[in-house]
Every structure is written in structure tokens, then in C-alpha cells.
Amino acid sequence: xxxxxxxxxxxxxxxxxxxxxxxxxxxxxxxxxxxxxxxxxxxxxxxxxxxxxxxxxxxxxxxxxxxxxxxxxxxxxxxxxxxxxxxxxxxxxxxxxxxxxxxxxxxxxxxxxxxxxxxxxxxxxxxxxxxxxxxxxxxxxxxxxxxxxxxxxxxxxxxxxxxxxxxxxxxxxxxxxxxxxxxxxxxxxxxxxxxxxxxxxxxxxxxxxxxxxxxxxxxxxxxxxxxxxxxxxxxxxxxxxxxxxxxxxxxxxxxxxxxxxxxxxxxxxxxxxxxxxxxxxxxxxxxxxxxxxxxxxxxxxxxxxxxxxxxxxxxxxxxxxxxxxxxxxxxxxxxxxxxxxxxxxxxxxxxxxxxxxxxxxxxxxxxxxxxxxxxxxxxxxxxxxxxxxxxxxxxxxxxxxxxxxxxxxxxxxxxxxxxxxxxxxxxxxxxxxxxxxxxxxxxxxxxxxxxxxxxxxxxxxxxxxxxxxxxxxxxxxxxxxxxxxxxxxxxxxxxxxxxxxxxxxxxxxxxxxxxxxxxxxxxxxxxxxxxxxxxxxxxxxxxxxxxxxxxxxxxxxxxxxxxxxxxxxxxxxxxxxxxxxxxxxxxxxxxxxxxxxxxxxxxxxxxxxxxxxxxxxxxxxxxxxxxxxxxxxxxxxxxxxxxxxxxxxxxxxxxxxxxxxxxxxxxxxxxxxxxxxxxxxxxxxxxxxxxxxxxxxxxxxxxxxxxxxxxxxxxxxxxxxxxxxxxxxxxxxxxxxxxxxxxxxxxxxxxxxxxxxxxxxxxxxxxxxxxxxxxxxxxxxxxxxxxxxxxxxxxxxxxxxxxxxxxxxxxxxx
Ligand code: ADP
Ligand code: ASP
Ligand code: MG
Numbered sequence: 001x002x003x004x005x006x007x008x009x010x011x012x013x014x015x016x017x018x019x020x021x022x023x024x025x026x027x028x029x030x031x032x033x034x035x036x037x038x039x040x041x042x043x044x045x046x047x048x049x050x051x052x053x054x055x056x057x058x059x060x061x062x063x064x065x066x067x068x069x070x071x072x073x074x075x076x077x078x079x080x081x082x083x084x085x086x087x088x089x090x091x092x093x094x095x096x097x098x099x100x101x102x103x104x105x106x107x108x109x110x111x112x113x114x115x116x117x118x119x120x121x122x123x124x125x126x127x128x129x130x131x132x133x134x135x136x137x138x139x140x141x142x143x144x145x146x147x148x149x150x151x152x153x154x155x156x157x158x159x160x161x162x163x164x165x166x167x168x169x170x171x172x173x174x175x176x177x178x179x180x181x182x183x184x185x186x187x188x189x190x191x192x193x194x195x196x197x198x199x200x201x202x203x204x205x206x207x208x209x210x211x212x213x214x215x216x217x218x219x220x221x222x223x224x225x226x227x228x229x230x231x232x233x234x235x236x237x238x239x240x241x242x243x244x245x246x247x248x249x250x251x252x253x254x255x256x257x258x259x260x261x262x263x264x265x266x267x268x269x270x271x272x273x274x275x276x277x278x279x280x281x282x283x284x285x286x287x288x289x290x291x292x293x294x295x296x297x298x299x300x301x302x303x304x305x306x307x308x309x310x311x312x313x314x315x316x317x318x319x320x321x322x323x324x325x326x327x328x329x330x331x332x333x334x335x336x337x338x339x340x341x342x343x344x345x346x347x348x349x350x351x352x353x354x355x356x357x358x359x360x361x362x363x364x365x366x367x368x369x370x371x372x373x374x375x376x377x378x379x380x381x382x383x384x385x386x387x388x389x390x391x392x393x394x395x396x397x398x399x400x401x402x403x404x405x406x407x408x409x410x411x412x413x414x415x416x417x418x419x420x421x422x423x424x425x426x427x428x429x430x431x432x433x434x435x436x437x438x439x440x441x442x443x444x445x446x447x448x449x450x451x452x453x454x455x456x457x458x459x460x461x462x463x464x465x466x467x468x469x470x471x472x473x474x475x476x477x478x479x480x481x482x483x484x485x486x487x488x489x490x491x492x493x494x495x496x497x498x499x500x501x502x503x504x505x506x507x508x509x510x511x512x513x514x515x516x517x518x519x520x521x522x523x524x525x526x527x528x529x530x531x532x533x534x535x536x537x538x539x540x541x542x543x544x545x546x547x548x549x550x551x552x553x554x555x556x557x558x559x560x561x562x563x564x565x566x567x568x569x570x571x572x573x574x575x576x577x578x579x580x581x582x583x584x585x586x587x588x589x590x591x592x593x594x595x596x597x598x599x600x601x602x603x604x605x606x607x608x609x610x611x612x613x614x615x616x617x618x619x620x621x622x623x624x625x626x627x628x629x630x631x632x633x634x635x636x637x638x639x640x641x642x643x644x645x646x647x648x649x650x651x652x653x654x655x656x657x658x659x660x661x662x663x664x665x666x667x668x669x670x671x672x673x674x675x676x677x678x679x680x681x682x683x684x685x686x687x688x689x690x691x692x693x694x695x696x697x698x699x700x701x702x703x704x705x706x707x708x709x710x711x712x713x714x715x716x717x718x719x720x721x722x723x724x725x726x727x728x729x730x731x732x733x734x735x736x737x738x739x740x741x742x743x744x745x746x747x748x749x750x751x752x753x754x755x756x757x758x759x760x761x762x763x764x765x766x767x768x769x770x771x772x773x774x775x776x777x778x779x780x781x782x783x784x785x786x787x788x789x790x791x792x793x794x795x796x797x798x799x800x801x802x803x804x805x806x807x808x809x810x811x812x813x814x
Pocket of ligand 2: 188203
């Protein structure tokens with residue numbers, strides 16, 4: 001014989017029940033089967049809600065009842081041939097009437113005991129098993145319904161009753177030895193006490209019913225049919241990359257289920273383990289999938305089999321000098337908890353015995369506080385023990401595997417992985433059997449913790465980078481294009497998967513948790529929600545992806561003011577926006593220290609020389625112990641372009657206009673022409689060289705005439721370039737007469753920086769600087785005679801985007 005158990009989602013609708021029937025038929029071809037069913041998906045919760053509402057004299061319980069009724073009647077109408085419906089519907093109504101009067105009773109007396117609650121929830125399985133058996137009758141199966149309440153006997157611990165095995169086993173054996181039918185359908189979860197009162201086996205208990213029947217009948221296998229294709233390496237609803245574990249031992253399955261892998265109710269293993277009957281977990285909605293086989297020993301030698309977690313944990317700390325070396329404290333603590341039926345999920349105590357820390361379900365926190373503070377009231381009054389500290393919103397996360405004890409380094413890897421991703425660990429427990437290592441973390445970190453651990457222990461080491469890209473103007477759209485072109489290469493060659501999770505322009509913001517399609521983002525962005533940077537931040541934080549990177553492609557001061565908020569969430573910042581690094585020194589320093597503190601890179605290579613590796617080179621020099629003595633540079637691609645093109649055949653005004661059109665200047669060319677942009681760049685280089693410097697300490701000898709400097713609007717400013725043509729022509733002619741070329745030079749020497757237009761003689765390295773190129777000469781202790789020179793295209797959307805991209809890849813390679 002085989003036992004097949006179908007969970008709530010497998011019997012949630014007529015469509016699903018038809019799938020169940022197909023699966024049962026296949027098995028029934030070769031052997032007798034017992035089919036254990038849960039209540040229709042969601043019905044147990046509805047029943048509990050109805051009970052709680054009735055108990056609070058809330059008439060809304062009737063709505064719940066109505067929903068329950070409608071769902072069952074609908075399934076019958078869809079499954080049972082019309083001519084046979086009336087008797088089935090009649091029986092269902094009869095059961096529902098009984099349920100209704102129980103709820104009415106609760107409503108009247110305002111009292112809901114565990115015992116009455118069990119009576120109410122039992123209707124879920126009683127109804128579902130009846131419907132499934134009826135539907136099978138009309139599908140040519142030789143089927144009988146057997147109420148498992150007549151077989152399973154429990155104690156009176158209502159809502160989570162313990163099975164009396166001797167009586168139960170003999171009932172089951174008796175029934176099945178006489179059964180002549182091919183298929184027996186039984187309700188899961190429900191039972192009776194010796195006095196004949198309704199009890200239940202605990203939430204998720206239908207699995208247990210099935211295991212008890214499997215064991216008592218010595219069946220060949222227990223099949224748990226559910227809505228996922230097996231027991232996964234982690235809850236698939238949280239970890240997309242999780243996959244079904246092919247084979248796992250009873251012990252491992254038990255640990256995983258105890259630590260939250262809801263797919264199997266923890267007590268289920270015990271009855272079948274003793275007889276070494278295999279369990280297989282299968283997917284009703286994908287019956288061909290192999291599923292998970294649970295046996296005595298697993299053929300899978302990986303020391304870690306899975307990662308699981310329990311939500312809604314409260315961390316409770318009992319602490320005080322009066323506890324040290326005095327026996328009996330733990331006993332009193334645990335006794336008072338157990339008297340209140342409070343289950344303890346994790347315990348840690350430091351060897352100093354100064355404190356004991358335990359994790360319990362949050363719903364028990366209030367009760368626990370009360371009993372423990374009462375139990376230790378004397379010691380608290382005497383200041384030997386502190387009042388109990390309760391911290392909610394926590395979770396337990398656990399690594400599980402039989403072979404962990406013979407592998408060193410697993411806990412090291414676990415904690416360093418969590419640490420690197422800024423998941424704070426509040427408490428740790430590892431049993432001496434080393435079948436699991438558990439840690440208490442904040443609820444908000446669950447998804448990140450599961451995913452980082454999963455990636456570290458189960459995935460080939462592809463690193464996923466999650467980009468939140470602000471600005472898709474010239475630079476931003478080029479960046480998106482470059483990422484698109486390079487995605488496959490990075491994945492195959494560097495094992496870096498780059499996903500753009502969010503994109504914004506100045507009006508809209510588009511999010512896609514699976515990664516935005518980079519072929520086609522324009523239209524979705526136009527149709528996306530309105531830009532709101534507060535909401536944007538809230539979403540990035542909520543997604544809480546590891547390796548999140550905030551990419552700023554704007555020149556906007558407001559956006560640069562947001563970096564600290566991202567770094568504090570361990571989100572890296574990559575930016576071509578110079579404002580942050582050239583703002584006041586304390587802000588620059590603060591961002592750098594946040595980056596260190598939160599382990600979130602803050603990279604701005606493109607702040608100086610677009611894609612040229614200037615800052616990175618400087619960083620490497622400093623990190624390796626070199627000291628910068630002097631920097632000479634031409635750092636404005638825009639000004640270089642302008643002065644390379646300005647000659648006797650054109651006007652300064654024309655050339656500036658042309659530079660704007662070709663994208664060589666900032667949208668407002670005054671930022672370039674005034675020298676502010678170059679001041680910012682030399683400031684950043686000075687700071688990166690280790691000098692404390694402010695923007696207003698930089699000497700700026702402007703080549704602009706007074707009227708240009710005083711112009712209010714951009715249009716006025718452009719007009720002054722026309723009006724002052726003689727002024728500009730003279731600058732050119734002077735240089736030309738001296739056989740010099742004009743270069744806008746930024747210098748840093750001996751702690752001081754200055755910028756200004758200079759006449760450069762033909763023997764100087766700046767003389768032949770073409771187009772919009774940049775050049776930097778680093779004079780350092782090591783490069784004291786001949787400077788280290790970096791030269792190349794220093795402006796333009798393409799090279800800036802590639803510089804941003806290089807920063808992103810730096811994070812990936814880290
Ligand atoms: P059923 O109603 O069939 O008994 P459950 O909802 O009790 O189903 O259990 C199945 C669910 O368990 C899955 O949908 C999944 O969300 C959850 N789950 C949690 N951890 C795991 C895991 N490690 N592997 C598979 N499923 C898991
Ligand atoms: N219906 C019960 C529950 O939802 C038992 C089960 O489905 O296993 O907990
Ligand atoms: Mg279940």
C-alpha cells in the first residue's frame with residue numbers, strides 16, 4: 001500500500017482536485033492507496049478567523065462562514081455531475097449547519113477554548129475529504145471515505161494534541177486489514193480524544209496524519225503532494241535560485257522543517273523513520289518533477305543541505321550579575337515558560353553566565369515577559385537581575401546538514417558572508433551534533449541573508465550586481481547600452497550578472513525586480529510611475545538586495561545629497577556627479593567613512609577625466625605608500641576642445657556654441673568657462689592625495705571679462721561672448737605671437753591648488769593635447785624626476801559611461 005497526502009493548495013479548487021484524482025488513479029493502478037487530504041487551501045485560516053471574531057462578538061464571523069460555504073458549494077457544483085449534486089450539497093449543508101451552531105455558541109458566550117476551536121477547524125478537513133471522496137466516485141475509482149477521527153486517538157492537549165500510538169496503530173491496522181476498496185480517502189489533521197472529543201494535531205498536521213497511517217500500515221512509501229517540487233535548498237518564495245534537494249536524510253529533513261521549511265510538518269518524520277519507510281515530496285502541479293526523497297542516509301555528500309528560517313521571533317534576554325555561578329536560574333526560566341506552553345526555538349548562554357538569551361514566537365512575547373518578570377520579581381527588586389529585555393521583529397536563520405561536523409570553516413563562512421552583506425547577527429546557536437547552525441537576525445534582513453547564504457553555499461559563484469540607475473540622459477543611456485552589450489560577456493567570463501533593477505529620468509521611475517529589459521526600456525519608463533526620490537529610496541531599501549548599487553548619472557545637487565542615505569543601507573554608490581566629492585570637506589569625508597563602515601563602495605572615477613583611470617591610479621599610489629608632491633593637469637575636455645578650435649578664422653562665441661551642440665560642455669557652459677568644473681576636479685585629486693582642501697581655497701584666475709562674469713542668465717552670458725569678441729581674440733593673438741597654445745591648466749603643489757588659462761610652449765607635454773583630451777602629470781616621491789602621465793579622451797558621454805561601467809565592474813570583481 002501507498003499513502004498519498006495532498007495539501008491545501010492541491011485541493012483548493014475543482015481544477016486542482018481533478019489533478020489530484022489523476023495522480024491517485026495512476027498510483028491505484030498498481031497498489032491500494034490511502035489518500036489523506038488537508039482542508040481546501042485557506043479554509044483553516046478562515047475557520048480560525050471566524051472563531052476569533054465570534055468570540056469577540058463580532059458579527060463579521062458570518063462573512064467568513066459565508067465565504068467558507070460558497071467555496072465548498074462551488075467546488076461541488078464543478079466536480080459532481082449535476083444529477084448527483086443534490087445529495088452531496090445536502091450533506092455539505094448539514095455539516096455547515098453544525099459549524100454555524102458551534103460558532104453561534106461562541107458568539108453568545110464570548111469564549112473560545114482550544115477545545116471549541118478544534119471543533120471548529122476540524123470542519124475544514126471533514127468537508128474536503130468528503131468532497132474529494134465523492135468526486136473520486138464519479139471518476140471510476142473504487143473509493144471509500146474513512147473519518148480518521150475514528151482511527152487517531154490523542155490526549156487532551158487541544159490544538160496540538162499528542163497521539164496515543166498504541167490505540168491508534170491498532171485502530172488503523174484493524175481498519176485497513178479489512179478494507180476491500182482500492183482507495184481510502186481520509187481527512188488529515190483531525191482526531192478524537194479518548195473521551196471522544198474533537199482534537200487536532202497542530203497546524204500543518206495533515207502530513208502527520210499521513211505519516212501515522214503509513215507507519216501503522218507498513219506502507220511502502222509516503223508521498224507528500226504539495227505546491228512545490230520538493231524540499232528546496234531554501235524557501236523558494238524567498239530565494240529564486242533555490243532548487244529541490246534530490247535526496248536528504250530523515251534527520252536533515254527534520255532539522256529543516258523544525259527551522260521553518262513548512263513544506264513538511266516536523267513531527268511527520270518520526271513515525272516513518274522508525275520503520276525506515278521513504279518519504280517523497282512531490283508537486284501536484286508538476287507531477288513529472290522528481291521531487292525530494294527522504295531516506296535514512298542521503299546519497300548527497302554536500303555538508304549543507306538547506307537553509308531555512310523562522311519569522312516572527314522575539315529575542316528575550318535575562319541578564320544580571322546575580323545570575324553568575326548560581327544554579328537554578330535556567331531551570332526557573334524554562335519551567336515558567338513551559339508552564340505557559342511557550343515554545344523556545346533557540347537558546348544561548350555565554351560561559352560567563354551573565355545572561356541567557358532565548359528566541360520565542362513573537363505572539364508569546366507578552367505572556368513570556370509577564371511570567372518571567374513575575375518569577376524573578378525578587379531578584380529584579382534586589383537589582384540582581386535586570387527586567388526582561390524583549391526585542392521583536394527578529395528571525396532565525398539556520399544552515400542544516402548531517403555532515404557539517406566533519407567539515408571545518410562552515411560557520412566561519414556563514415558569519416563572514418552575513419557580515420560582508422551587513423546582516424547583523426544578534427545571537428548564535430550550534431548544537432553539539434552539528435546538524436544545524438542558527439543565528440538570530442533582524443526580520444528586515446531575512447531575504448538578503450537567505451540569498452547571500454544560498455549564493456555562498458549552493459550557487460556557482462556568479463555575483464549578481466543590482467543597479468538602481470538615476471538619470472538616462474546622454475551618459476545614462478550610453479551606460480545602459482554598454483551594459484546591454486556586455487551583459488553576456490561579463491556573465492560568461494567574469495561570472496558577474498549585471499541587472500538594472502530601476503531606471504529614472506527626470507520625471508519617471510521604472511522598477512523591475514527581475515531586471516529591466518535593456519532592449520526596450522524607453523516606453524515602459526515613459527509609462528512608469530512618477531519620480532519620487534523618497535519612494536525610490538524606500539523601494540531600494542525594501543528590496544534589500546545584496547550588491548545593490550546606486551548609479552548617479554546626473555549633475556544634480558539634490559541627488560548627490562542622497563548618497564549618505566544609500567551608503568548607510570549598504571548600497572554602493574557609483575557616480576559621475578562631482579558635486580558630492582567637491583562639496584565641503586566634512587561631507588566628502590563622511591561619505592568615505594560611511595562607505596568603509598557599511599562596506600559599501602563609493603566610486604567616482606568619472607569625476608575626473610571621464611573614463612581615464614586617474615583616481616584609481618592615484619588611489620593605488622597612495623595605498624602602496626607613495627606621496628603626491630605635485631599635480632599638473634589639463635582636466636577640462638570642454639575647455640581643451642574650445643581652445644583647440646578657437647583661432648583667427650572663427651569667434652569665441654561660435655566655438656562655445658559648437659562645443660555645447662557636440663556635447664563637450666556641461667548643459668550650462670558657464671560651469672566649464674568659469675573654471676568651476678576644473679576647480680572641482682583638482683579639488684577631488686587633492687583630497688584623494690590626502691590633503692584637506694576646500695573649493696574656495698583654490699585660486700582661480702579667470703580669463704572671462706567682467707561682463708561675462710556678471711551676466712545673470714545663460715542667454716546674457718552667451719551674448720557677452722559676442723560683445724567681448726575683442727577680449728577673446730586678444731588672448732588668442734598674444735599666445736600665437738609667443739608661439740604658444742592656450743591650455744586651461746589645473747595645478748596642485750605643496751598643499752595649494754590653482755586653475756587658470758595658460759600659454760603653453762611647444763616643449764611642454766600639454767602643447768600637443770588634441771581635441772577634448774585630458775592629461776594629468778603626477779609628481780610623487782617615486783615619480784619625482786619624470787612624472788606619471790595619464791592622457792586620453794577626457795570628456796564625452798561614451799567615455800564617461802564606460803568609466804561608470806568600469807566602477808560597477810570594480811565592485812563586481814571585489
Ligand atoms: P501544503 O498545503 O501542501 O501542506 P504548505 O504550504 O504547508 O503546503 O507547504 C508548502 C510551502 O512550504 C511552499 O509553498 C513553500 O512556500 C514553503 N516552504 C518553506 N520552506 C521550504 C523549502 N525549504 N522547500 C520547499 N518549500 C518550502
Ligand atoms: N489544514 C490544516 C492547516 O492548515 C492542516 C494541514 O493543512 O496540514 O494547518
Ligand atoms: Mg503543510
